[in-house]
Amino acid sequence: xxxxxxxxxxxxxxxxxxxxxxxxxxxxxxxxxxxxxxxxxxxxxxxxxxxxxxxxxxxxxxxxxxxxxxxxxxxxxxxxxxxxxxxxxxxxxxxxxxxxxxxxxxxxxxxxxxxxxxxxxxxxxxxxxxxxxxxxxxxxxxxxxxxxxxxxxxxxxxxxxxxxxxxxxxxxxxxxxxxxxxxxxxxxxxxxxxxxxxxxxxxxxxxxxxxxxxxxxxxxxxxxxxxxxxxxxxxxxxxxxxxxxxxxxxxxxxxxxxxxxxxxxxxxxxxxxxxxxxxxxx
Amino acid sequence: xxxxxxxxxxxxxxxxxxxxxxxxxxxxxxxxxxxxxxxxxxxxxxxxxxxxxxxxxxxxxxxxxxxxxxxxxxxxxxxxxxxxxxxxxxxxxxxxxxxxxxxxxxxxxxxxxxxxxxxxxxxxxxxxxxxxxxxxxxxxxxxxxxxxxxxxxxxxxxxxxxxxxxxxxxxxxxxxxxxxxxxxxxxxxxxxxxxxxxxxxxxxxxxxxxxxxxxxxxxxxxxxxxxxxxxxxxxxxxxxxxxxxxxxxxxxxxxxxxxxxxxxxxxxxxxxxxxxxxxxxxxxxxxxxxxxxxxxxxxxxxxxxxxxxxxxxxxxxxxxxxx
Numbered sequence: 001x002x003x004x005x006x007x008x009x010x011x012x013x014x015x016x017x018x019x020x021x022x023x024x025x026x027x028x029x030x031x032x033x034x035x036x037x038x039x040x041x042x043x044x045x046x047x048x049x050x051x052x053x054x055x056x057x058x059x060x061x062x063x064x065x066x067x068x069x070x071x072x073x074x075x076x077x078x079x080x081x082x083x084x085x086x087x088x089x090x091x092x093x094x095x096x097x098x099x100x101x102x103x104x105x106x107x108x109x110x111x112x113x114x115x116x117x118x119x120x121x122x123x124x125x126x127x128x129x130x131x132x133x134x135x136x137x138x139x140x141x142x143x144x145x146x147x148x149x150x151x152x153x154x155x156x157x158x159x160x161x162x163x164x165x166x167x168x169x170x171x172x173x174x175x176x177x178x179x180x181x182x183x184x185x186x187x188x189x190x191x192x193x194x195x196x197x198x199x200x201x202x203x204x205x206x207x208x209x210x211x212x213x214x215x216x217x218x219x220x221x222x223x224x225x226x227x228x229x230x231x232x233x234x235x236x237x238x239x240x241x242x243x244x245x246x247x248x249x250x251x252x253x254x255x256x257x258x259x260x261x262x263x264x265x266x267x268x269x270x271x272x273x274x275x276x277x278x279x280x281x282x
Numbered sequence: 283x284x285x286x287x288x289x290x291x292x293x294x295x296x297x298x299x300x301x302x303x304x305x306x307x308x309x310x311x312x313x314x315x316x317x318x319x320x321x322x323x324x325x326x327x328x329x330x331x332x333x334x335x336x337x338x339x340x341x342x343x344x345x346x347x348x349x350x351x352x353x354x355x356x357x358x359x360x361x362x363x364x365x366x367x368x369x370x371x372x373x374x375x376x377x378x379x380x381x382x383x384x385x386x387x388x389x390x391x392x393x394x395x396x397x398x399x400x401x402x403x404x405x406x407x408x409x410x411x412x413x414x415x416x417x418x419x420x421x422x423x424x425x426x427x428x429x430x431x432x433x434x435x436x437x438x439x440x441x442x443x444x445x446x447x448x449x450x451x452x453x454x455x456x457x458x459x460x461x462x463x464x465x466x467x468x469x470x471x472x473x474x475x476x477x478x479x480x481x482x483x484x485x486x487x488x489x490x491x492x493x494x495x496x497x498x499x500x501x502x503x504x505x506x507x508x509x510x511x512x513x514x515x516x517x518x519x520x521x522x523x524x525x526x527x528x529x530x531x532x533x534x535x536x537x538x539x540x541x542x543x544x545x546x547x548x549x550x551x552x553x554x555x556x557x558x559x560x561x562x563x564x565x566x567x568x569x570x571x572x573x574x575x576x577x578x579x580x581x582x583x584x585x586x587x588x589x590x591x592x593x594x595x596x597x598x599x600x601x602x603x604x605x
Binding site: 014017018021022025029032107108109111112113114115116117118148279280 | 332334336337338352355356357360362364365368370371372374384385386387388389431
């Protein structure tokens with residue numbers, strides 16, 4: 001019996017209990033912030049505006065030669081516009097997330113939370129999940145509206161339809177959320193370093209700029225190991241997702257892409273936990 | 283054998299090379315009301331943070347509930363209620379939501395967290411603020427909320443860092459009475475840090491006097507002050523001259539200033555506050571007021587601090603001479 005008690009004490013049996021609480025707290029706290037509403041405007045208004053702008057373009061369902069060429073051009077342009085409307089949103093992700101831990105240190109609320117029986121990893125995972133849920137609320141409805149409105153507009157098969165089945169829509173959503181989740185994890189890591197939220201936000205934005213520049217630079221060099229580049233992955237994956245094209249030999253598989261993204265996210269979160277564990281609460 | 287809840291052996295904490303707590307030895311018995319007394323900058327808050335695992339000791343050993351607080355922070359915090367010196371900064375949250383959030387982090391189901399939170403708020407006189415936003419509360423109200431947060435979950439150990447700071451006089455009395463009520467529960471250990479002597483005297487039965495990061499002395503207040511009898515009082519009566527003569531004849535040193543008598547007991551009259559009324563009645567003097575000016579604990583505190591200061595100056599002088 002005493003061995004059982006000793007074992008119970010050793011094992012963190014109540015681990016994970018605080019994650020949904022911190023997740024819900026992160027989510028509800030954001031709803032009261034101005035930047036949340038600015039993000040809503042960006043994520044909803046900007047893609048819909050682009051959609052509206054492309055509404056005037058002629059719909060070409062049949063034809064050959066120059067007609068099909070313009071149809072393809074128009075379709076690929078729409079895909080690019082769609083992704084452009086989400087990926088500059090990375091900057092919003094950084095603004096939303098990079099002060100998560102730093103602001104808690106700044107306001108001395110981290111000390112309150114850590115004064116309760118909460119593991120450091122529960123805190124980080126809870127915050128990450130909370131941010132991810134905000135992201136889902138912001139992006140998923142807009143993505144679905146944009147995709148299905150395109151589908152309805154072109155009501156045709158390849159190359160005019162952007163997506164052709166539900167599983168592809170779900171896979172696309174997972175891809176977008178997973179990539180942006182990775183950026184969130186990176187922002188959380190940056191946030192765990194700083195004591196001041198402003199420094200964390202500025203460093204997050206600067207970090208995003210540097211990472212994008214470096215990865216694009218690597219991607220531009222054909223000899224370089226361009227597996228590091230986000231653009232490379234997107235360029236390689238987009239045709240598979242949107243045009244049902246067979247991937248080329250040199251392109252990474254979707255599974256490999258997911259694994260890379262998940263591994264990197266887990267790595268960033270682990271570093272965040274290590275950083276916050278070392279932190280002393282003065 | 284005394285069971286110690288907290289044991290600190292030779293614990294030190296250096297921040298940027300400066301010793302904030304230095305070779306600190308402290309043993310806090312279970313079920314006591316323990317006061318950490320010392321001037322500002324004595325290292326009281328740092329000691330508390332070391333005890334609760336908020337900061338890591340540079341050297342030495344710390345045990346709380348028999349475990350190292352830094353590496354067992356989660357399991358240790360199940361049984362601790364902690365009031366920090368800084369006020370609560372969840373500006374946008376309502377008091378009720380805050381208590382529910384804290385209760386749930388403590389492991390309570392949602393309904394119990396809400397119910398217990400409400401109960402504790404009533405206990406500290408904050409029940410009517412349940413729907414108020416924390417950002418709208420005054421400093422004193424936030425302090426009471428901090429006390430309520432510490433009491434949540436009925437912890438075995440309550441650590442209150444300057445609990446009466448930023449409270450108005452009524453609030454101070456309220457919190458002090460609350461802590462004294464908690465003292466009735468002999469299973470609870472309460473640690474209070476303060477630089478205000480009368481408060482420590484009133485709220486606690488054990489004390490550790492700290493200065494410059496180390497404990498000068500510690501133990502039961504009555505035992506520590508057993509050999510210090512020279513309490514000082516201010517007395518008002520209808521015949522101060524005669525009272526002064528009587529007190530001087532009892533071996534005390536009494537002086538008169540305007541209509542008041544200031545008396546130092548010189549260790550001659552034990553329980554002066556009990557003896558004086560009897561003396562007055564026997565001699566037909568009307569006693570109007572008796573106010574302690576400086577009690578034995580304050581004397582002890584001043585003696586120890588001045589002794590430490592003298593030793594430090596002597597050391598510095600010797601070092602200068604060597605150079």
